[in-house]
Amino acid sequence: MLLVAAPIVGAEEKAALCEVIDSGWLTMGDRVRNFEQAFAKAHGAEDSIAVNSCTAALHLILQALGIGPGDEVLVPALTFVATSNCVLYVGATPVFVDIESTDVPLMSLQDAEARCTARTKAIILVHFGGYLADRSAWQDFARRKGLMLVEDAAHAPGLREAGTFGEAAAFSFYGNKNMTTAEGGAILARDPGLLEAMRQARGHGMTSGTHQRLNSRTPHYDVTMLGFNYRMDELRAAIGLVQLQSLARWNEARRHLVDRYRRLIAERCPAVKVPFTAPRISTHHLMAVLLPAGLERQDVIDHLRKRGIQTTIHYGPVHQLTLYRQLCPGVRLPRTEDFAQRELTLPLHPGMDDGDVDMVVAALADAVVAEIAVGAVA
Ligand SMILES: Cc1ncc(COP(=O)(O)O)c(C=O)c1O
Numbered sequence: 279m280l281l282v283a284a285p286i287v288g289a290e291e292k293a294a295l296c297e298v299i300d301s302g303w304l305t306m307g308d309r310v311r312n313f314e315q316a317f318a319k320a321h322g323a324e325d326s327i328a329v330n331s332c333t334a335a336l337h338l339i340l341q342a343l344g345i346g347p348g349d350e351v352l353v354p355a356l357t358f359v360a361t362s363n364c365v366l367y368v369g370a371t372p373v374f375v376d377i378e379s380t381d382v383p384l385m386s387l388q389d390a391e392a393r394c395t396a397r398t399k400a401i402i403l404v405h406f407g408g409y410l411a412d413r414s415a416w417q418d419f420a421r422r423k424g425l426m427l428v429e430d431a432a433h434a435p436g437l438r439e440a441g442t443f444g445e446a447a448a449f450s451f452y453g454n455k456n457m458t459t460a461e462g463g464a465i466l467a468r469d470p471g472l473l474e475a476m477r478q479a480r481g482h483g484m485t486s487g488t489h490q491r492l493n494s495r496t497p498h499y500d501v502t503m504l505g506f507n508y509r510m511d512e513l514r515a516a517i518g519l520v521q522l523q524s525l526a527r528w529n530e531a532r533r534h535l536v537d538r539y540r541r542l543i544a545e546r547c548p549a550v551k552v553p554f555t556a557p558r559i560s561t562h563h564l565m566a567v568l569l570p571a572g573l574e575r576q577d578v579i580d581h582l583r584k585r586g587i588q589t590t591i592h593y594g595p596v597h598q599l600t601l602y603r604q605l606c607p608g609v610r611l612p613r614t615e616d617f618a619q620r621e622l623t624l625p626l627h628p629g630m631d632d633g634d635v636d637m638v639v640a641a642l643a644d645a646v647v648a649e650i651a652v653g654a655v656a
Contacts, residue, residue, distance in 0.1 A: 282589065327473060336364035547646050598618075
């Protein structure tokens with residue numbers, strides 16, 4: 279089966295893991311610190327915090343920014359549920375915003391403006407599929423409205439621009455991301471003071487960690503804030519240090535595959551549209567396509583599956599998940615809903631070659647032609 283996403287891990291990661299085991303120090307040691315510095319450097323930042331997931335990163339950011347009960351946070355619904363869950367974690371209210379269009383499935387500034395109230399405190403931007411939101415437009419908007427700007431950059435590791443939009447950004451190293459530590463995440467923040475507060479909150483709010491106390495005279499520590507256990511361990515940091523070395527090359531390989539997909543889809547199945555027709559900075563995390571309206575998506579999924587090709591959907595919109603239908607009833611986001619009904623995510627990862635792309639497009643073209651022939655399209 280050609281998978282939608284596949285991590286690239288091998289001998290170097292294995293060797294790095296063995297070194298950690300041989301070292302006898304398994305969590306929050308030098309490797310975590312080295313990884314934080316290397317990740318920051320890759321983004322042109324001074325420092326970063328490694329955590330155990332992007333979800334934890336988002337939670338720490340909102341908590342550190344003082345967002346809480348009574349506050350509203352603008353979020354897209356075309357995202358993974360973690361984006362809005364973290365708003366609920368701090369007791370605030372997520373307010374779902376529609377996408378710009380099916381060609382630019384990023385949060386709409388116009389709709390965000392319409393949904394702003396006196397309670398709105400922050401915006402969480404998601405760089406859907408790795409395609410960066412418009413930084414200056416969002417910065418102007420945030421400044422004008424007095425809002426804090428947070429990036430859910432789960433899809434955007436390796437871009438210098440990611441993490442430079444607003445107060446802070448959260449990255450994911452989950453197994454299907456552009457680089458992985460199996461589970462893991464990182465935070466970049468503009469204000470070093472905020473970054474240090476989040477570093478402390480990551481480890482229960484303790485004033486020192488086990489590794490620091492090993493190197494100091496005193497075994498005492500204090501707890502000066504409410505914290506969490508969102509620590510990264512040495513094994514994950516060791517994998518991350520290896521993966522970081524290839525991230526730029528892998529993102530470039532993704533770009534090449536996406537260029538080929540775009541060209542072949544336009545030639546061989548023009549009824550299928552590829553969003554982001556205008557050039558935009560991207561890590562090319564997802565190969566999202568839009569099927570023609572009225573076409574039976576499940577038939578296309580089944581057809582590709584029979585040909586050994588996995589596909590997925592990004593995303594079932596968050597406002598339509600049962601939990602959110604109960605918590606935020608009556609939300610209507612017509613462009614998000616249209617996009618989500620027709621979207622199909624094709625395989626895209628640096629382990630693929632041109633032949634894989636050709637095979638996927640051939641299968642997609644056959645499936646779409648077959649569906650159109652049986653009159654499935656309105
Ligand atoms: C847009 C987005 N935000 C947040 C997350 C959560 O990341 P993690 O699994 O590292 O907590 C994901 C993961 O898939 C994601 O795609």
